[in-house]
Amino acid sequence: MLPTFMPVATQAAIKGLTAHQVEALGVSLILNNTYHLNLRPGIQVLKEAGGAHEFQGWRHNLLTDSGGFQLVSLNKFTKITEEGALFASPFTSEPTMLTPEESISIQHAIGSDIMMQLDDVGPRVGEAMWRTIRWLDRCIEFHEKSGKRHQNLFAIVQGGIDHELRDQCLEEMIKRKDRVAGYAIGGLSGGEEKDIFWRVIKQCAEKLPEDRPRYSMGIGFAEDLLVCVALGVDMADCVFPTRTARFGVALTFQGPLNLRLSKHAEDMRPVDENCPCPTCADGTSRAMLHHIITIETAGAHAVTQHNIVFQARVMGGAREAIIGGTFPAYLKRFFASYFGDAGYPEWCVNALRSVGVDLLADKPDVQVIPGDGAKWEYSDTT
Numbered sequence: 001m002l003p004t005f006m007p008v009a010t011q012a013a014i015k016g017l018t019a020h021q022v023e024a025l026g027v028s029l030i031l032n033n034t035y036h037l038n039l040r041p042g043i044q045v046l047k048e049a050g051g052a053h054e055f056q057g058w059r060h061n062l063l064t065d066s067g068g069f070q071l072v073s074l075n076k077f078t079k080i081t082e083e084g085a086l087f088a089s090p091f092t093s094e095p096t097m098l099t100p101e102e103s104i105s106i107q108h109a110i111g112s113d114i115m116m117q118l119d120d121v122g123p124r125v126g127e128a129m130w131r132t133i134r135w136l137d138r139c140i141e142f143h144e145k146s147g148k149r150h151q152n153l154f155a156i157v158q159g160g161i162d163h164e165l166r167d168q169c170l171e172e173m174i175k176r177k178d179r180v181a182g183y184a185i186g187g188l189s190g191g192e193e194k195d196i197f198w199r200v201i202k203q204c205a206e207k208l209p210e211d212r213p214r215y216s217m218g219i220g221f222a223e224d225l226l227v228c229v230a231l232g233v234d235m236a237d238c239v240f241p242t243r244t245a246r247f248g249v250a251l252t253f254q255g256p257l258n259l260r261l262s263k264h265a266e267d268m269r270p271v272d273e274n275c276p277c278p279t280c281a282d283g284t285s286r287a288m289l290h291h292i293i294t295i296e297t298a299g300a301h302a303v304t305q306h307n308i309v310f311q312a313r314v315m316g317g318a319r320e321a322i323i324g325g326t327f328p329a330y331l332k333r334f335f336a337s338y339f340g341d342a343g344y345p346e347w348c349v350n351a352l353r354s355v356g357v358d359l360l361a362d363k364p365d366v367q368v369i370p371g372d373g374a375k376w377e378y379s380d381t382t
Contacts, residue, residue: 002213003229003318005220005311006031006063006237011040012056014308015242016301019057025277025308028060031237034106034116035067035098039089043109051111063237064112066103066119066156080120082131100138107151108143114152114182115143121187125160132158133172140179152181154215157204160187161196170207182213185233189218194372198227198351205232222251222314222338226331227351229318241307246300248293251310253337257286259303264290277309278302328357335359343367 007014007022010033014022022030032052037043041055049055053062067085079086084099103118117139120128136155143153155173159165173183185204188197201216205228208214213234219225220238228236241251248260250271257264257271267286271279279289279302292299314334321330331352335344346368349359360366 001319002234003315003322004029004235005225005315006235007242007308007311008237008239009056009058010239011036012052014304015246016297016304019059021305022308023058023060025305026312027308029063030058030060031063031065032056032110032112033067034064034103034110035087037064037110038067038096038098038106039091043106046111047109051109053111061113062111063114064107064110064116066107066116067098080122080128080131082134084118085120100135101142104139104142104146104153108146108148112151114154116154116184117156119156119158119186121158125158125162125187126165129158129160129165129169132156133169136173136176136180140176144179153179154182154184154213155180156184156186156217157208158187161192161200163200163203166200166203167207170204174207174209177209177212180212182215183208184215184217186217188216189238194224194345194347195350198231198347198354201228201233202231202351202354208232220311222311223335223345223348225311225314226318226334227348229315229322230327230331230352230355230357241311242304245303245307246294248289248299248303250289250303251307253310253334254340255338255342259286259289259293259299261290271303271306272310275306275309275313277306279306331357332359332362336363343369345373346370347372 006029007027009030012032014030037046037052046052046055053059084097084102087096087098089096098118100118104115107115117136119132119135122128139153155176157166157169157173159169185201188200205214214232215235216228216233218238219228219236220240225236248258250257250259252272264286269286270283271286284302289299289302293303317330318327321327344359344366349368352359
């Protein structure tokens with residue numbers, strides 16, 4: 001069901017949790033990474049296991065990234081040509097050519113339900129955008145010849161923060177609508193200003209077909225998720241909720257909670273009394289989590305479960321509100337609770353106003369914080 005958030009299981013596992021534990025949290029779609037699974041354990045092992053679902057014991061839906069993001073994150077190991085991306089393995093230094101056809105072939109072996117095209121990302125924005133379009137055609141042709149129609153291929157819209165390039169890419173991608181199952185918005189969440197970020201999201205979401213899922217890649221902060229949903233996004237993924245859990249930060253509807261701070265040492269309340277996750281439902285106290293966080297792996301596991309459920313509650317609440325016709329009211333309640341007296345990020349206010357939701361309509365005294373965020377950081381003010 002959409003909108004939804006996908007926890008990231010890069011290496012075929014969400015760090016610290018078994019597949020059974022993730023399933024018990026109500027998660028039905030996770031993300032694996034094509035590049036990493038191709039390196040380890042390797043496609044032969046996955047084929048022998050019957051695909052990544054069987055290999056990791058995951059009985060629900062699976063999306064695989066194409067490996068395109070690694071053109072950025074591992075650029076010192078990579079050379080881009082029209083043929084594909086030539087990687088030097090970070091483990092053995094052996095060269096590996098990842099072509100559009102090879103990316104789809106690997107994803108066929110993985111057996112993912114949703115496959116991403118191989119895309120080109122980087123500072124050569126115009127060149128990379130047109131190459132992404134050409135690579136999409138190669139991905140489509142290879143996929144269609146394979147006969148594996150049960151696996152759904154998504155295109156990725158590129159173009160950086162250049163609105164003209166984005167429009168050109170959107171036009172080309174939409175021409176291929178009948179040959180792809182959905183679209184992703186790529187090339188963002190790389191440090192660009194939030195005021196630029198939301199405008200590109202809105203531009204893409206407004207023009208992409210309404211009868212195809214729209215996936216914004218790499219989005220994880222709660223306010224980002226809800227703004228993106230308001231702008232027309234259906235799917236998102238990010239390592240943020242699981243990574244921040246390992247740093248000792250629990251996500252709540254009153255803002256992030258840094259459990260490392262000494263003020264939690266004697267607090268016997270759970271992280272969130274209304275949260276159904278095992279950590280909160282079992283009554284694990286903030287004091288206990290403070291005691292073990294970043295020291296015992298059990299602490300990271302407990303907060304990871306909570307943070308995954310938090311993301312699901314944020315998106316599930318949005319989904320129910322959209323169905324019930326109360327989404328603007330849901331947004332206002334969330335922002336009032338999440339940011340409280342700290343002030344609302346200006347970019348969120350402007351983005352939501354662009355789709356007819358005025359967070360300040362009933363709160364004229366709320367401070368608006370210029371720039372990319374509120375005046376507090378993700379350390380803690382709770």
